[in-house]
Every structure is written in C-alpha cells, then in structure tokens.
Amino acid sequence: MIHVKQHGPVTGFRLARTLLGRGRYFTACFHLDGLMVDSGCQHTVPELLAALESLPVHSVLTTHSHEDHVAGNLPLMRLRGARVYAHALAVPLLRGEIPRPPLMPYQKVLWGWPATCQAQEAPEYLETERYRFDVLHTPGHWPDHICLYEPRQGWLFCGDAYVGGRDRGLRAGYDVWGIIASLKKLAALDISRLFCGSGSVVENPARELADKIAYLEDIGQKVLALHGQGWPVRRIRKKLLGGRQQIDYFTQGNFxxxxxxxxxxxxxxxxxxAQ
Ligand SMILES: [Zn+2]
Structure with a gap:
C-alpha cells in the first residue's frame, strides 16, 4: 500500500505491507530534486519503484540502517543509477560487510529482509541541483542515525529521530538519553517544516519538539528517582507508562x-x- 502526497516541491510516500486489507505500520520516504530520503521496506519496493517512475533519482540518503528504511536502496542503485549515502557506522552493515542482526518474526512479516548494496559514507553537506543540506548525526534512535537540514528553506528530514506522540514504549537497543540529546540538537535549528520518518509533515515544529523533550526528560527523572528507591522495572513501567500495550505483545516484548x-x-x- 502506498500513499503519495505533495508538500510543495517535496513528494512524500507512506508505505506499508497490506495485511487483511489494511496497511500495517507505515514507514515513509521523501523525494525532492532528484534525492530520495530513505527507501522503505522490502515488501513495498515494487510500489515505490512504480511511483518513482516519472521522477529523477540521482541519490538516496539513508537516515539509518533499520530494515524499514533501506530496502529500495539496491533497486534504485541498479535500475536508476542512484548513489546511496549513509552514516559511516551504517555503511558496513548496508554493504553486507558485517551481518545485519537477525530480524524478529514481526519485523519479517511487516517489513522483510532488505538486500545489501554498495552504500557510501554521506558527506558533511549533500547538494542537489537546487538545495544544499547539512548532514547531522543524531544518534539515540539508532547509533547510525542522521538527519538532513536545508537551512535556507528551513526543512528538516528527521527520519525516526522524531515521529511525534508521547512514547509509552521503545524498541530494545534504543538510547533514550541519546534521543533526547539529538532532539535538543534539532530543536536549536530554525525549522519551518519537519518531514518525519512516520510520514507526518509538521509546520513550525518548535513547540512540538520542545514538548517531546520535556515529556521524555520528565519521565526520565521519575524513572531514575523510582529506581533509586529500589522499584523494579515492571512496577516503574506500570506507574509511569501504564499497562502493557498491544504492540508489546505483537512484537514479543521487543517494543x-x-x-x-x-x-x-x-x-x-x-x-x-547521578545527583
Ligand atoms: Zn528506525
């Protein structure tokens, strides 16, 4: 399933595998001026390639190596001659020089296993015909996460560094303190339009980013305080984040x-x- 929406010169794609007639757990990518930001999951590659047929694709910037953001890289390289860029930490994994950690059953069902490709390290600045982007390292969601910032336009393509909402759960391996630090780095930028890895596009996101940072910091202080009083993890979760969510069961506790x-x-x- 693919939804295509135009945001000025930026084309947004929301992609998901269709299961029982519905798209499940959408991921997103964006196109502008010959550049793709991310390329979706394995199950949606044919739909993405078809949607991109009439658009030029000279390069692909991978925000991070998660399986739902990278699977169009190889076909876009082979069929469209695109160059694929990613953070230096992601390059060996994308190339297959180090193995991708095994995917859990839900990841295989929703997104599938992405093929490897000859990705290269993203430069400090990425230029297209009309735009010049700063490549910003934003670890936390994952160590190899980067964002693209176009200062003259005030555009930020933030991958999964910010997907909105008030998190009540995280996937194993995320560094929430890194997420907060990266959000603070992004909040210091002059952003008029934020393009998220969930597909949402937020106008003037300063307030939303500040709210998210405050929320995550508040929970963090409470977690550390309760842990200091000897509370076990499960009890802290119940008190601060509520009962177990559906996604917790569905992902076998991974998220x-x-x-x-x-x-x-x-x-x-x-x-x-520590205080
Ligand atoms: Zn991710």
Missing part, C-alpha cells in the same frame, strides 16, 4: 514500556550524572 524504562537506566554518554 515495550519496560524496554523504555530499561533504556533510561542503561549506561549512555548522554545520561545525566
């Missing part, structure tokens, strides 16, 4: 409130020092 609590407790270079 859960308890993993969000654990992320606050784990070591991180961005974790505030």
């Amino acid at each position: 859960s409130g308890e993993n969000m609590v654990r992320s606050y407790l784990a070591d991180s270079p961005w974790k505030p020092a």
Whole structure:
C-alpha cells in the first residue's frame, strides 16, 4: 500500500505491507530534486519503484540502517543509477560487510529482509541541483542515525529521530538519553517544516519538539528517582507508562514500556550524572 502526497516541491510516500486489507505500520520516504530520503521496506519496493517512475533519482540518503528504511536502496542503485549515502557506522552493515542482526518474526512479516548494496559514507553537506543540506548525526534512535537540514528553506528530514506522540514504549537497543540529546540538537535549528520518518509533515515544529523533550526528560527523572528507591522495572513501567500495550505483545516484548524504562537506566554518554 502506498500513499503519495505533495508538500510543495517535496513528494512524500507512506508505505506499508497490506495485511487483511489494511496497511500495517507505515514507514515513509521523501523525494525532492532528484534525492530520495530513505527507501522503505522490502515488501513495498515494487510500489515505490512504480511511483518513482516519472521522477529523477540521482541519490538516496539513508537516515539509518533499520530494515524499514533501506530496502529500495539496491533497486534504485541498479535500475536508476542512484548513489546511496549513509552514516559511516551504517555503511558496513548496508554493504553486507558485517551481518545485519537477525530480524524478529514481526519485523519479517511487516517489513522483510532488505538486500545489501554498495552504500557510501554521506558527506558533511549533500547538494542537489537546487538545495544544499547539512548532514547531522543524531544518534539515540539508532547509533547510525542522521538527519538532513536545508537551512535556507528551513526543512528538516528527521527520519525516526522524531515521529511525534508521547512514547509509552521503545524498541530494545534504543538510547533514550541519546534521543533526547539529538532532539535538543534539532530543536536549536530554525525549522519551518519537519518531514518525519512516520510520514507526518509538521509546520513550525518548535513547540512540538520542545514538548517531546520535556515529556521524555520528565519521565526520565521519575524513572531514575523510582529506581533509586529500589522499584523494579515492571512496577516503574506500570506507574509511569501504564499497562502493557498491544504492540508489546505483537512484537514479543521487543517494543515495550519496560524496554523504555530499561533504556533510561542503561549506561549512555548522554545520561545525566547521578545527583
Ligand atoms: Zn528506525
């Protein structure tokens, strides 16, 4: 299933595998001026290629190596001659020089296994015919996460560094303190339009970003305080994030409130020092 929407010169694509007549867990990518930002999952490659038929694709910028953002890379390279760029940390994995960690059943069902391709390290600045983007390292959601910022237009393509909402769960391996630090880095930019990895496009997102940072920091302080009082992870999750969510069961606990609590407790270079 693919939804296409125009945002001025930017074309947004929301993609999902269709199961039982509905698109499930949409991922997004964007096209402008010959550049693709991300390329969706394996199950939606044919739909994306068809939708891009009449558009030039000279390069693909991969915001991060997650399986739902990279699967169009190889076909766009082979069929359209595109260059694929990613953060240096993502390059060996995208090339297949190091193995991709095994996918869980829900990841295979929803998104599928992406093929490897000869990705290269993204430069500090990425230029298209009309635009010049700063490539910003924004770890937390994943260590190899980058965002694209066009300062003259005020556009930010933020991948999964910000997908809106008030998180009540996180996938195992996320660094929530890194997520907060990266959001602060993004909030310091002058952004008029934010293009999220969920497909949402937010006008003047300063307030939303500030709210998200405040929310995550507030939960973090409470998690650390309760943990300091000896509360176990499950009890902290119940108190601060509520009951187990459907996604927790569906992902066999991979995406859960308890993993969000654990992320606050784990070591991180961005974790505030103990009081
Ligand atoms: Zn991701």
